[in-house]
Amino acid sequence: GEDVEQSLFLSVREGDSSVINCTYTDSSSTYLYWYKQEPGAGLQLLTYIFSNMDMKQDQRLTVLLNKKDKHLSLRIADTQTGDSAIYFCAEYGKGGGNKLTFGTGTQLKVEL
Amino acid sequence: GAVVSQHPSWVICKSGTSVKIECRSLDFQATTMFWYRQFPKQSLMLMATSNEGSKATYEQGVEKDKFLINHASLTLSTLTVTSAHPEDSSFYICSARVLSPSYGYTFGSGTRLTVV
Numbered sequence: 001g002e003d004v005e006q007s008l009f010l011s012v013r014e015g016d017s018s019v020i021n022c023t024y025t026d027s028s029s030t031y032l033y034w035y036k037q038e039p040g041a042g043l044q045l046l047t048y049i050f051s052n053m054d055m056k057q058d059q060r061l062t063v064l065l066n067k068k069d070k071h072l073s074l075r076i077a078d079t080q081t082g083d084s085a086i087y088f089c090a091e092y093g094k095g096g097g098n099k100l101t102f103g104t105g106t107q108l109k110v111e112l
Numbered sequence: 113g114a115v116v117s118q119h120p121s122w123v124i125c126k127s128g129t130s131v132k133i134e135c136r137s138l139d140f141q142a143t144t145m146f147w148y149r150q151f152p153k154q155s156l157m158l159m160a161t162s163n164e165g166s167k168a169t170y171e172q173g174v175e176k177d178k179f180l181i182n183h184a185s186l187t188l189s190t191l192t193v194t195s196a197h198p199e200d201s202s203f204y205i206c207s208a209r210v211l212s213p214s215y216g217y218t219f220g221s222g223t224r225l226t227v228v
Contacts, residue, residue, distance in 0.1 A: 031216075033216055033217075035219075040203075040224065041221055041222060042116075042118070042205050042207075042219040042220050042221040043156075043207070043219040044219075045217070045218065045219075048216055088155065088156070098144075098209075099146070099158060099161070100146070100158075100207075100217055102155045102156045103155060104154075105153075105154070105155050107153075
């Protein structure tokens with residue numbers, strides 16, 4: 001497809017793990033990112049993965065990349081209420097360019 | 113490091129007036145900055161790529177004369193919404209790429225524009 005697709009909404013309980021999925025569009029994209037956006041704010045870079053990697057772990061965050069299926073996921077361990085936000089995946093280098101193409105965004109709600 | 117400062121954070125203006133939004137890289141030089149528009153509960157749409165010392169590159173469907181971009185220095189890019197109308201109300205965000213793609217793109221805090 002032409003769009004970077006994400007599920008719209010995910011609700012988890014505090015302390016559980018959250019998994020946010022993303023299907024991107026171009027297998028030649030070189031970097032894939034996860035950004036977090038809180039209400040009324042800009043985007044905060046959470047983590048990134050280079051396209052020749054399968055997995056990257058950074059504290060509570062684990063990124064998995066399936067390049068064959070163009071599937072990216074972000075796992076947040078021990079999810080906290082402060083993790084409630086919208087999460088965007090983004091691909092860099094689509095079509096050989098130098099722009100970021102953003103996913104549709106997943107709203108994560110963490111309940112007590 | 114790698115902070116992008118965006119001002120104002122919130123502006124209300126009357127229809128027909130122009131609004132300027134500033135985006136500054138505070139601790140690095142940004143030869144290229146990007147301007148995005150975000151509608152409520154939607155993703156970011158790239159409007160234009162701002163290049164220091166040259167004309168901006170606009171995405172298809174973005175009116176160049178309405179959204180004027182100036183990137184006169186390595187640390188400042190401005191977006192001016194000219195003759196604003198209510199349909200221009202939106203959240204505008206700038207970003208700059210830091211050193212290399214592995215550092216990601218750093219984003220400003222955004223500007224909420226409301227045209228009444």
